[in-house]
Amino acid sequence: MPDVADAPLPPLTQLSEDEQLLRQSVRDFALAEVRPLVREMDEHAKMSPALIEKLFGLGIMGVEIPEKFGGGGGTFFHSVLVVEELSRVDPSVGVLVDVQNTLVINAILRWGNEDHKSQLLPRLAAKSIGAYGLSEAGSGSDAFALQTRAVERDDEFVINGRKLWITNANEADIFLVFANINPDAGYRGITAFVVERGTPGFTIGKKEDKLGIRASSTCELIFEDCRVPKTAVLGAVGKGYKVAIETLNEGRIGIGAQMLGLAQGALDQAISYTKERKQFGKAISEFQGVQFQLARMAVDVEASRLLVYNAARLRDAGKPFLHEAAMCKIFASEVAERNASQAINLFGGNGFVKEYPVEKLYRDAKIGQIYEGTSNLQLQTIAKQLLGS
Numbered sequence: 001m002p003d004v005a006d007a008p009l010p011p012l013t014q015l016s017e018d019e020q021l022l023r024q025s026v027r028d029f030a031l032a033e034v035r036p037l038v039r040e041m042d043e044h045a046k047m048s049p050a051l052i053e054k055l056f057g058l059g060i061m062g063v064e065i066p067e068k069f070g071g072g073g074g075t076f077f078h079s080v081l082v083v084e085e086l087s088r089v090d091p092s093v094g095v096l097v098d099v100q101n102t103l104v105i106n107a108i109l110r111w112g113n114e115d116h117k118s119q120l121l122p123r124l125a126a127k128s129i130g131a132y133g134l135s136e137a138g139s140g141s142d143a144f145a146l147q148t149r150a151v152e153r154d155d156e157f158v159i160n161g162r163k164l165w166i167t168n169a170n171e172a173d174i175f176l177v178f179a180n181i182n183p184d185a186g187y188r189g190i191t192a193f194v195v196e197r198g199t200p201g202f203t204i205g206k207k208e209d210k211l212g213i214r215a216s217s218t219c220e221l222i223f224e225d226c227r228v229p230k231t232a233v234l235g236a237v238g239k240g241y242k243v244a245i246e247t248l249n250e251g252r253i254g255i256g257a258q259m260l261g262l263a264q265g266a267l268d269q270a271i272s273y274t275k276e277r278k279q280f281g282k283a284i285s286e287f288q289g290v291q292f293q294l295a296r297m298a299v300d301v302e303a304s305r306l307l308v309y310n311a312a313r314l315r316d317a318g319k320p321f322l323h324e325a326a327m328c329k330i331f332a333s334e335v336a337e338r339n340a341s342q343a344i345n346l347f348g349g350n351g352f353v354k355e356y357p358v359e360k361l362y363r364d365a366k367i368g369q370i371y372e373g374t375s376n377l378q379l380q381t382i383a384k385q386l387l388g389s
Protein backbone atom coordinates (compact mmCIF):
# COMPACT_ATOMS: atom_id res chain seq x y z
CA MET A 1 0.00 0.00 0.00
CA PRO A 2 1.32 3.48 -0.76
CA ASP A 3 2.12 5.73 2.15
CA VAL A 4 -0.98 7.89 2.81
CA ALA A 5 1.34 10.88 2.99
CA ASP A 6 2.40 10.31 -0.64
CA ALA A 7 1.02 13.10 -2.81
CA PRO A 8 -0.93 11.67 -5.75
CA LEU A 9 0.95 12.01 -9.02
CA PRO A 10 -0.55 14.65 -11.31
CA PRO A 11 -2.30 13.45 -14.47
CA LEU A 12 0.09 13.28 -17.41
CA THR A 13 -1.54 16.09 -19.38
CA GLN A 14 -2.00 18.40 -16.39
CA LEU A 15 0.25 21.39 -16.88
CA SER A 16 1.91 23.46 -14.17
CA GLU A 17 1.22 27.18 -14.14
CA ASP A 18 4.40 28.08 -16.01
CA GLU A 19 3.74 25.33 -18.58
CA GLN A 20 0.23 26.69 -19.14
CA LEU A 21 1.54 30.24 -19.53
CA LEU A 22 4.21 29.16 -21.99
CA ARG A 23 1.74 27.10 -24.03
CA GLN A 24 -0.72 29.98 -24.19
CA SER A 25 1.90 32.53 -25.21
CA VAL A 26 3.21 30.26 -28.00
CA ARG A 27 -0.35 29.46 -29.11
CA ASP A 28 -1.21 33.18 -29.33
CA PHE A 29 2.06 33.89 -31.14
CA ALA A 30 1.50 31.08 -33.65
CA LEU A 31 -1.97 32.37 -34.52
CA ALA A 32 -0.99 36.04 -34.71
CA GLU A 33 2.50 35.88 -36.21
CA VAL A 34 2.93 32.52 -37.93
CA ARG A 35 -0.45 31.76 -39.44
CA PRO A 36 -0.51 34.77 -41.83
CA LEU A 37 2.85 33.66 -43.30
CA VAL A 38 2.27 29.92 -43.66
CA ARG A 39 1.12 29.79 -47.25
CA GLU A 40 3.65 32.25 -48.60
CA MET A 41 6.58 30.59 -46.80
CA ASP A 42 5.48 27.20 -48.15
CA GLU A 43 5.10 28.50 -51.69
CA HIS A 44 8.48 30.24 -51.70
CA ALA A 45 10.16 27.51 -49.65
CA LYS A 46 11.60 30.18 -47.41
CA MET A 47 11.39 30.91 -43.72
CA SER A 48 10.64 34.57 -43.05
CA PRO A 49 13.71 36.27 -41.48
CA ALA A 50 11.38 38.65 -39.63
CA LEU A 51 9.58 35.66 -38.12
CA ILE A 52 12.88 34.15 -36.99
CA GLU A 53 13.68 37.41 -35.18
CA LYS A 54 10.31 37.23 -33.45
CA LEU A 55 10.96 33.62 -32.38
CA PHE A 56 14.12 34.83 -30.66
CA GLY A 57 12.19 37.77 -29.20
CA LEU A 58 9.65 35.40 -27.67
CA GLY A 59 12.49 33.53 -25.96
CA ILE A 60 11.72 30.13 -27.47
CA MET A 61 15.01 29.61 -29.30
CA GLY A 62 16.80 28.79 -26.06
CA VAL A 63 14.15 27.15 -23.92
CA GLU A 64 16.51 25.05 -21.79
CA ILE A 65 19.45 27.44 -21.82
CA PRO A 66 20.13 28.58 -18.25
CA GLU A 67 19.07 32.13 -17.47
CA LYS A 68 22.67 33.17 -16.77
CA PHE A 69 23.35 32.60 -20.49
CA GLY A 70 20.24 34.52 -21.54
CA GLY A 71 17.96 31.51 -22.02
CA GLY A 72 14.60 30.51 -20.62
CA GLY A 73 15.93 28.18 -17.91
CA GLY A 74 13.16 25.75 -18.82
CA THR A 75 12.79 22.00 -19.15
CA PHE A 76 12.76 19.58 -22.06
CA PHE A 77 8.99 19.36 -21.56
CA HIS A 78 8.77 23.13 -22.15
CA SER A 79 10.52 22.63 -25.52
CA VAL A 80 8.00 19.92 -26.37
CA LEU A 81 5.08 22.27 -25.63
CA VAL A 82 6.66 24.98 -27.80
CA VAL A 83 7.20 22.60 -30.74
CA GLU A 84 3.67 21.20 -30.42
CA GLU A 85 2.02 24.63 -30.44
CA LEU A 86 4.07 25.99 -33.35
CA SER A 87 3.52 22.82 -35.40
CA ARG A 88 -0.23 23.09 -34.86
CA VAL A 89 -0.02 26.10 -37.17
CA ASP A 90 3.15 25.38 -39.18
CA PRO A 91 5.29 22.24 -38.77
CA SER A 92 8.12 23.98 -40.67
CA VAL A 93 8.45 26.57 -37.94
CA GLY A 94 8.05 23.73 -35.45
CA VAL A 95 11.07 21.87 -36.76
CA LEU A 96 13.26 24.97 -36.93
CA VAL A 97 12.69 25.51 -33.23
CA ASP A 98 12.85 21.79 -32.49
CA VAL A 99 16.32 21.24 -33.99
CA GLN A 100 17.58 24.36 -32.22
CA ASN A 101 16.35 23.22 -28.81
CA THR A 102 16.18 19.44 -28.68
CA LEU A 103 19.29 18.66 -30.74
CA VAL A 104 21.81 21.50 -30.90
CA ILE A 105 21.30 23.23 -27.55
CA ASN A 106 20.62 19.91 -25.88
CA ALA A 107 23.97 18.55 -27.11
CA ILE A 108 25.90 21.63 -25.99
CA LEU A 109 24.26 21.62 -22.56
CA ARG A 110 25.08 17.97 -22.11
CA TRP A 111 28.48 17.65 -23.77
CA GLY A 112 29.91 21.16 -23.99
CA ASN A 113 32.67 22.37 -21.68
CA GLU A 114 32.44 25.72 -19.88
CA ASP A 115 33.98 27.57 -22.84
CA HIS A 116 31.48 26.06 -25.30
CA LYS A 117 28.64 26.97 -23.00
CA SER A 118 29.71 30.53 -22.30
CA GLN A 119 30.53 31.21 -25.95
CA LEU A 120 27.71 29.41 -27.75
CA LEU A 121 24.68 29.44 -25.48
CA PRO A 122 24.21 33.25 -25.25
CA ARG A 123 24.34 33.42 -29.06
CA LEU A 124 21.89 30.54 -29.50
CA ALA A 125 19.48 32.15 -27.03
CA ALA A 126 19.64 35.58 -28.68
CA LYS A 127 20.28 35.39 -32.40
CA SER A 128 22.08 32.36 -33.80
CA ILE A 129 20.42 29.33 -35.31
CA GLY A 130 21.93 25.89 -34.92
CA ALA A 131 22.00 22.89 -37.27
CA TYR A 132 22.82 19.24 -36.68
CA GLY A 133 24.93 17.54 -39.36
CA LEU A 134 25.02 13.77 -39.07
CA SER A 135 23.43 12.23 -42.21
CA GLU A 136 25.28 11.75 -45.48
CA ALA A 137 24.32 10.46 -48.93
CA GLY A 138 25.50 6.96 -48.05
CA SER A 139 24.65 6.93 -44.36
CA GLY A 140 21.13 7.64 -43.16
CA SER A 141 19.67 4.88 -41.03
CA ASP A 142 23.20 3.46 -40.77
CA ALA A 143 24.40 6.84 -39.51
CA PHE A 144 27.69 5.61 -38.11
CA ALA A 145 28.88 4.54 -41.57
CA LEU A 146 29.55 8.24 -42.18
CA GLN A 147 32.43 9.06 -44.52
CA THR A 148 33.29 12.59 -43.41
CA ARG A 149 36.82 12.55 -42.04
CA ALA A 150 38.71 14.74 -39.60
CA VAL A 151 42.50 14.58 -39.44
CA GLU A 152 44.52 15.99 -36.56
CA ARG A 153 47.16 18.46 -37.73
CA ASP A 154 49.19 20.44 -35.16
CA ASP A 155 46.65 22.23 -33.01
CA GLU A 156 43.77 21.80 -35.45
CA PHE A 157 41.50 19.24 -37.08
CA VAL A 158 41.00 19.28 -40.84
CA ILE A 159 37.55 18.15 -41.94
CA ASN A 160 36.72 16.74 -45.39
CA GLY A 161 33.40 15.33 -46.56
CA ARG A 162 29.76 16.11 -47.26
CA LYS A 163 26.62 16.09 -45.18
CA LEU A 164 23.17 15.76 -46.69
CA TRP A 165 19.68 16.75 -45.57
CA ILE A 166 20.71 19.24 -42.92
CA THR A 167 17.76 21.12 -41.43
CA ASN A 168 18.21 24.87 -40.76
CA ALA A 169 21.44 24.91 -42.80
CA ASN A 170 20.37 27.94 -44.79
CA GLU A 171 19.82 30.07 -41.71
CA ALA A 172 22.25 28.54 -39.22
CA ASP A 173 25.48 30.05 -37.88
CA ILE A 174 26.45 27.18 -35.60
CA PHE A 175 26.75 23.64 -36.99
CA LEU A 176 27.23 20.48 -35.02
CA VAL A 177 29.12 18.21 -37.41
CA PHE A 178 30.02 14.55 -36.99
CA ALA A 179 33.23 13.27 -38.57
CA ASN A 180 35.36 10.16 -38.11
CA ILE A 181 38.94 10.75 -36.94
CA ASN A 182 39.89 7.07 -36.97
CA PRO A 183 37.93 4.95 -39.47
CA ASP A 184 39.84 1.81 -38.35
CA ALA A 185 38.12 2.15 -34.99
CA GLY A 186 34.69 2.20 -36.67
CA TYR A 187 32.06 4.17 -34.82
CA ARG A 188 34.53 4.74 -31.99
CA GLY A 189 36.33 7.21 -34.24
CA ILE A 190 33.29 9.45 -34.62
CA THR A 191 33.80 12.87 -33.12
CA ALA A 192 31.44 15.84 -32.80
CA PHE A 193 32.70 19.27 -33.86
CA VAL A 194 31.21 22.74 -33.58
CA VAL A 195 31.78 24.46 -36.92
CA GLU A 196 30.91 28.10 -37.49
CA ARG A 197 29.39 29.40 -40.71
CA GLY A 198 32.10 31.23 -42.62
CA THR A 199 34.92 28.90 -41.56
CA PRO A 200 37.21 28.64 -44.63
CA GLY A 201 36.64 25.32 -46.39
CA PHE A 202 33.04 25.04 -45.22
CA THR A 203 30.23 25.87 -47.65
CA ILE A 204 26.51 25.30 -47.75
CA GLY A 205 25.57 23.30 -50.85
CA LYS A 206 22.35 22.53 -52.68
CA LYS A 207 19.06 23.33 -50.98
CA GLU A 208 16.47 20.56 -51.39
CA ASP A 209 13.14 21.22 -53.11
CA LYS A 210 10.81 19.21 -50.89
CA LEU A 211 7.33 17.69 -50.72
CA GLY A 212 6.57 19.13 -47.29
CA ILE A 213 7.94 21.35 -44.52
CA ARG A 214 9.08 23.44 -47.45
CA ALA A 215 9.82 26.58 -45.45
CA SER A 216 12.32 24.63 -43.36
CA SER A 217 15.64 24.64 -45.20
CA THR A 218 17.34 21.31 -45.90
CA CYS A 219 20.80 21.59 -47.45
CA GLU A 220 24.04 19.86 -48.15
CA LEU A 221 27.14 20.84 -46.14
CA ILE A 222 30.49 20.68 -47.91
CA PHE A 223 33.83 20.46 -46.11
CA GLU A 224 37.00 20.85 -48.15
CA ASP A 225 40.08 21.07 -45.97
CA CYS A 226 38.04 22.87 -43.38
CA ARG A 227 40.32 23.65 -40.44
CA VAL A 228 38.83 23.96 -37.00
CA PRO A 229 40.66 24.45 -33.69
CA LYS A 230 40.90 21.53 -31.28
CA THR A 231 38.55 23.44 -29.00
CA ALA A 232 35.82 22.78 -31.61
CA VAL A 233 35.49 19.18 -30.37
CA LEU A 234 32.25 18.77 -28.43
CA GLY A 235 32.56 16.05 -25.81
CA ALA A 236 35.57 13.78 -26.11
CA VAL A 237 37.43 12.75 -29.26
CA GLY A 238 35.98 9.43 -30.43
CA LYS A 239 32.83 9.88 -28.37
CA GLY A 240 30.76 11.57 -31.06
CA TYR A 241 28.66 8.43 -31.47
CA LYS A 242 27.44 8.91 -27.90
CA VAL A 243 26.64 12.57 -28.57
CA ALA A 244 24.69 11.53 -31.67
CA ILE A 245 22.79 8.61 -30.14
CA GLU A 246 21.88 10.37 -26.96
CA THR A 247 20.75 13.63 -28.57
CA LEU A 248 18.71 11.77 -31.20
CA ASN A 249 17.06 9.60 -28.56
CA GLU A 250 15.78 12.80 -26.98
CA GLY A 251 15.30 14.71 -30.21
CA ARG A 252 12.81 12.20 -31.50
CA ILE A 253 10.44 13.16 -28.69
CA GLY A 254 10.55 16.61 -30.28
CA ILE A 255 9.55 15.11 -33.62
CA GLY A 256 6.72 13.33 -31.80
CA ALA A 257 5.67 16.79 -30.56
CA GLN A 258 5.89 18.24 -34.05
CA MET A 259 3.65 15.47 -35.40
CA LEU A 260 1.27 15.79 -32.42
CA GLY A 261 0.91 19.51 -33.16
CA LEU A 262 0.29 18.76 -36.83
CA ALA A 263 -2.39 16.17 -35.99
CA GLN A 264 -4.08 18.65 -33.63
CA GLY A 265 -3.86 21.36 -36.32
CA ALA A 266 -5.61 19.06 -38.81
CA LEU A 267 -8.36 18.41 -36.26
CA ASP A 268 -8.71 22.16 -35.53
CA GLN A 269 -9.13 22.86 -39.23
CA ALA A 270 -11.58 19.99 -39.71
CA ILE A 271 -13.77 21.15 -36.81
CA SER A 272 -14.02 24.74 -37.98
CA TYR A 273 -14.61 23.82 -41.64
CA THR A 274 -17.29 21.21 -40.97
CA LYS A 275 -19.19 23.67 -38.78
CA GLU A 276 -19.22 26.20 -41.62
CA ARG A 277 -19.75 24.04 -44.69
CA LYS A 278 -23.39 23.34 -45.49
CA GLN A 279 -24.77 20.45 -47.54
CA PHE A 280 -28.28 19.00 -47.58
CA GLY A 281 -29.41 22.18 -45.82
CA LYS A 282 -27.23 21.90 -42.73
CA ALA A 283 -23.65 22.13 -41.50
CA ILE A 284 -21.85 18.91 -42.40
CA SER A 285 -20.71 18.67 -38.73
CA GLU A 286 -24.34 17.81 -37.92
CA PHE A 287 -24.08 14.50 -39.76
CA GLN A 288 -23.23 11.70 -37.39
CA GLY A 289 -20.88 10.17 -39.96
CA VAL A 290 -18.79 13.34 -39.88
CA GLN A 291 -18.99 13.63 -36.09
CA PHE A 292 -17.60 10.12 -35.72
CA GLN A 293 -14.72 10.95 -38.03
CA LEU A 294 -13.90 14.04 -35.95
CA ALA A 295 -14.18 12.01 -32.75
CA ARG A 296 -11.76 9.40 -34.06
CA MET A 297 -9.27 12.11 -34.97
CA ALA A 298 -9.55 13.49 -31.42
CA VAL A 299 -8.92 10.05 -29.88
CA ASP A 300 -5.76 9.71 -31.95
CA VAL A 301 -4.55 13.18 -30.95
CA GLU A 302 -5.11 12.44 -27.28
CA ALA A 303 -3.27 9.10 -27.50
CA SER A 304 -0.34 10.82 -29.25
CA ARG A 305 -0.27 13.54 -26.63
CA LEU A 306 -0.12 10.99 -23.80
CA LEU A 307 2.77 9.18 -25.48
CA VAL A 308 4.70 12.37 -26.24
CA TYR A 309 4.17 13.95 -22.82
CA ASN A 310 5.03 10.72 -21.05
CA ALA A 311 8.31 10.36 -22.94
CA ALA A 312 9.21 14.02 -22.29
CA ARG A 313 8.31 13.85 -18.61
CA LEU A 314 10.31 10.63 -18.19
CA ARG A 315 13.29 12.35 -19.80
CA ASP A 316 13.01 15.33 -17.45
CA ALA A 317 12.66 12.97 -14.48
CA GLY A 318 15.93 11.27 -15.43
CA LYS A 319 14.14 7.94 -15.98
CA PRO A 320 14.68 5.59 -18.94
CA PHE A 321 12.64 6.77 -21.91
CA LEU A 322 14.19 5.13 -24.98
CA HIS A 323 11.34 2.94 -26.07
CA GLU A 324 8.69 5.47 -25.00
CA ALA A 325 10.44 8.03 -27.26
CA ALA A 326 10.43 5.58 -30.18
CA MET A 327 6.75 4.78 -29.56
CA CYS A 328 5.70 8.41 -29.37
CA LYS A 329 7.48 9.27 -32.61
CA ILE A 330 6.14 6.40 -34.68
CA PHE A 331 2.61 6.74 -33.33
CA ALA A 332 2.34 10.53 -33.54
CA SER A 333 3.74 10.57 -37.08
CA GLU A 334 1.24 7.94 -38.23
CA VAL A 335 -1.59 9.85 -36.57
CA ALA A 336 -0.41 13.08 -38.21
CA GLU A 337 -0.62 11.50 -41.64
CA ARG A 338 -4.00 9.92 -40.89
CA ASN A 339 -5.53 13.09 -39.46
CA ALA A 340 -4.23 15.29 -42.26
CA SER A 341 -5.68 12.81 -44.76
CA GLN A 342 -9.04 12.75 -42.95
CA ALA A 343 -9.05 16.56 -42.81
CA ILE A 344 -8.65 16.64 -46.59
CA ASN A 345 -11.60 14.27 -46.96
CA LEU A 346 -13.73 16.45 -44.71
CA PHE A 347 -12.84 19.56 -46.73
CA GLY A 348 -13.98 17.76 -49.91
CA GLY A 349 -12.66 19.44 -53.08
CA ASN A 350 -11.40 22.34 -51.00
CA GLY A 351 -9.12 19.93 -49.19
CA PHE A 352 -7.27 19.28 -52.39
CA VAL A 353 -6.31 22.84 -53.25
CA LYS A 354 -3.66 25.16 -51.89
CA GLU A 355 -6.12 27.88 -51.00
CA TYR A 356 -7.03 25.82 -47.93
CA PRO A 357 -4.50 24.75 -45.31
CA VAL A 358 -4.98 21.00 -45.07
CA GLU A 359 -3.20 19.74 -48.20
CA LYS A 360 -0.03 21.31 -46.78
CA LEU A 361 -0.46 19.48 -43.49
CA TYR A 362 -0.75 16.22 -45.43
CA ARG A 363 2.50 16.96 -47.28
CA ASP A 364 4.19 18.03 -44.04
CA ALA A 365 3.11 14.89 -42.19
CA LYS A 366 5.19 12.56 -44.34
CA ILE A 367 8.53 13.66 -42.92
CA GLY A 368 7.65 12.47 -39.42
CA GLN A 369 8.13 8.87 -40.53
CA ILE A 370 11.53 9.60 -42.04
CA TYR A 371 13.82 11.92 -40.08
CA GLU A 372 15.50 11.30 -36.72
CA GLY A 373 15.13 7.59 -37.40
CA THR A 374 12.64 6.12 -39.88
CA SER A 375 9.61 4.24 -38.60
CA ASN A 376 11.38 0.92 -39.24
CA LEU A 377 14.23 2.07 -37.03
CA GLN A 378 11.79 3.04 -34.27
CA LEU A 379 10.19 -0.40 -34.53
CA GLN A 380 13.64 -1.94 -34.28
CA THR A 381 14.30 -0.03 -31.03
CA ILE A 382 10.95 -1.09 -29.56
CA ALA A 383 11.38 -4.72 -30.64
CA LYS A 384 14.93 -4.91 -29.20
CA GLN A 385 13.60 -3.88 -25.83
CA LEU A 386 10.68 -6.33 -26.05
CA LEU A 387 12.92 -9.23 -26.91
CA GLY A 388 15.82 -8.20 -24.69
CA SER A 389 18.19 -8.37 -27.67
Ligand SMILES: Cc1cc2nc3c(=O)[nH]c(=O)nc-3n(C[C@H](O)[C@H](O)[C@H](O)COP(=O)(O)OP(=O)(O)OC[C@H]3O[C@@H](n4cnc5c(N)ncnc54)[C@H](O)[C@@H]3O)c2cc1C
Pocket (backbone or CB within 6 Å): 099, 132, 133, 134, 135, 137, 138, 139, 140, 141, 142, 164, 165, 166, 167, 168, 210, 218, 367, 370, 371, 372, 373, 374, 375, 376, 377
Ligand atom coordinates in the same frame (compact mmCIF):
# COMPACT_ATOMS: atom_id res chain seq x y z
C1 LIG B 1 13.57 17.03 -44.67
C2 LIG B 1 14.68 16.27 -44.01
C3 LIG B 1 15.38 16.87 -42.98
C4 LIG B 1 16.44 16.19 -42.38
N1 LIG B 1 17.18 16.80 -41.40
C5 LIG B 1 18.32 16.23 -40.96
C6 LIG B 1 19.21 16.93 -40.09
O1 LIG B 1 18.95 18.06 -39.69
N2 LIG B 1 20.36 16.32 -39.74
C7 LIG B 1 20.69 15.07 -40.15
O2 LIG B 1 21.77 14.60 -39.78
N3 LIG B 1 19.88 14.37 -40.97
C8 LIG B 1 18.70 14.92 -41.39
N4 LIG B 1 17.87 14.24 -42.24
C9 LIG B 1 18.23 12.89 -42.66
C10 LIG B 1 17.30 11.83 -42.09
O3 LIG B 1 17.55 11.64 -40.74
C11 LIG B 1 17.49 10.56 -42.94
O4 LIG B 1 16.89 10.81 -44.19
C12 LIG B 1 16.86 9.35 -42.28
O5 LIG B 1 17.58 8.98 -41.15
C13 LIG B 1 16.77 8.16 -43.24
O6 LIG B 1 17.97 7.92 -43.88
P1 LIG B 1 18.02 7.72 -45.47
O7 LIG B 1 17.30 8.87 -46.07
O8 LIG B 1 19.42 7.51 -45.86
O9 LIG B 1 17.16 6.44 -45.73
P2 LIG B 1 17.71 4.87 -45.67
O10 LIG B 1 18.48 4.72 -44.42
O11 LIG B 1 18.35 4.56 -46.97
O12 LIG B 1 16.36 4.12 -45.54
C14 LIG B 1 15.52 3.79 -46.66
C15 LIG B 1 14.48 2.78 -46.21
O13 LIG B 1 15.11 1.59 -45.73
C16 LIG B 1 14.64 1.28 -44.44
N5 LIG B 1 15.73 0.66 -43.65
C17 LIG B 1 17.03 1.04 -43.58
N6 LIG B 1 17.70 0.24 -42.75
C18 LIG B 1 16.81 -0.66 -42.26
C19 LIG B 1 16.88 -1.75 -41.35
N7 LIG B 1 18.02 -2.08 -40.73
N8 LIG B 1 15.75 -2.47 -41.11
C20 LIG B 1 14.59 -2.15 -41.71
N9 LIG B 1 14.45 -1.12 -42.57
C21 LIG B 1 15.55 -0.39 -42.85
C22 LIG B 1 14.23 2.61 -43.83
O14 LIG B 1 13.31 2.44 -42.77
C23 LIG B 1 13.63 3.32 -45.04
O15 LIG B 1 12.30 2.91 -45.18
C24 LIG B 1 16.77 14.90 -42.81
C25 LIG B 1 16.04 14.29 -43.86
C26 LIG B 1 15.03 14.98 -44.46
C27 LIG B 1 14.30 14.32 -45.60
